[in-house]
Amino acid sequence: MLHLSLFLIFGAVAVAGAINLLVQRHPINSALSLIAVMAALAAEYLLLGAEFVAAVQVIVYAGAVMVLFVFVIMLLNAGEEEHTKGSRVAIILGVPGMLVGSLLVAWTLVRQSGTSELEIGALPGAPSTIGWLLFHDFLLPFEVTSILVLIAIMGAVVLASKPEQTSEPRKEA
Amino acid sequence: MVPLSYYLILSGILFACGVLGFLIKRNIITIFMSIELMLNGVNLSFVAFAAHWHALSGQVFVFFVMVVAAAETAVGLAIIIAVYRTRETLNVDQVNLLKL
Numbered sequence: 480m481l482h483l484s485l486f487l488i489f490g491a492v493a494v495a496g497a498i499n500l501l502v503q504r505h506p507i508n509s510a511l512s513l514i515a516v517m518a519a520l521a522a523e524y525l526l527l528g529a530e531f532v533a534a535v536q537v538i539v540y541a542g543a544v545m546v547l548f549v550f551v552i553m554l555l556n557a558g559e560e561e562h563t564k565g566s567r568v569a570i571i572l573g574v575p576g577m578l579v580g581s582l583l584v585a586w587t588l589v590r591q592s593g594t595s596e597l598e599i600g601a602l603p604g605a606p607s608t609i610g611w612l613l614f615h616d617f618l619l620p621f622e623v624t625s626i627l628v629l630i631a632i633m634g635a636v637v638l639a640s641k642p643e644q645t646s647e648p649r650k651e652a
Numbered sequence: 653m654v655p656l657s658y659y660l661i662l663s664g665i666l667f668a669c670g671v672l673g674f675l676i677k678r679n680i681i682t683i684f685m686s687i688e689l690m691l692n693g694v695n696l697s698f699v700a701f702a703a704h705w706h707a708l709s710g711q712v713f714v715f716f717v718m719v720v721a722a723a724e725t726a727v728g729l730a731i732i733i734a735v736y737r738t739r740e741t742l743n744v745d746q747v748n749l750l751k752l
Binding site for chain 1: 653654655656657658659660661662664665666667668669670671672673675676677678679681682684685686688689692695696697699700702703704706708709711712714715716718719720721722723724725726727729730731732733734736737742743
């Protein structure tokens with residue numbers, strides 16, 4: 480009963496945040512509601528006993544990634560989005576298509592999963608267990624990930640840096 | 653006790669909201685945030701299935717998804733900055749050339 484009520488409260492927060500993200504016109508409001516979604520999802524992970532994932536969700540997602548988003552929104556001075564003809568077409572085609580697709584996926588998932596129930600703290604997700612798994616069974620993917628992150632850092636620096644300015648002015652104009 | 657299907661439905665709702673935002677939003681930063689929302693929805697179903705099967709590897713995959721998402725965010729936002737520098741707009745309808 481406690482598990483169900485906590486699940487419903489945090490699930491309602493997550494869904495409300497997701498809908499608010501769609502409704503808001505200004506990107507900074509969308510970013511703040513996305514942070515609310517991520518915090519609510521961290522609570523859901525904690526309910527399942529996935530402590531490590533909950534901590535990483537708060538630190539990496541709600542912390543680092545969203546700080547990056549908010550920085551870029553402020554850096555580019557993003558204003559309210561304007562609606563154009565293309566967006567109206569996207570709404571007319573997109574909403575029914577999304578509804579049909581998500582209904583299909585939900586029907587398949589619910590039919591497949593049966594009536595199994597999850598207890599509170601069902602996962603033995605202590606950080607030490609995850610760490611053991613990460614550095615034994617998943618050592619190669621973990622190391623590959625570090626290369627990926629290195630490439631991402633270099634790519635971000637190269638892409639975001641200002642284009643080189645030529646020292647001498649051009650002769651022909 | 654919460655049925656597994658409740659978690660799957662919640663993750664499906666979040667994923668659908670992400671798809672909808674990706675389709676109807678015109679601001680390139682908000683579109684990017686919708687992608688993050690989709691990834692979060694998928695992560696929730698990963699953790700729910702991990703709890704269902706008592707398999708810890710599901711959580712390790714969530715960790716990898718988060719790392720890839722963080723890398724993707726860094727590169728994507730850098731691309732957004734580069735696009736804004738040449739075009740001075742964040743509206744995707746006005747960004748119709750791949751050339752910088």
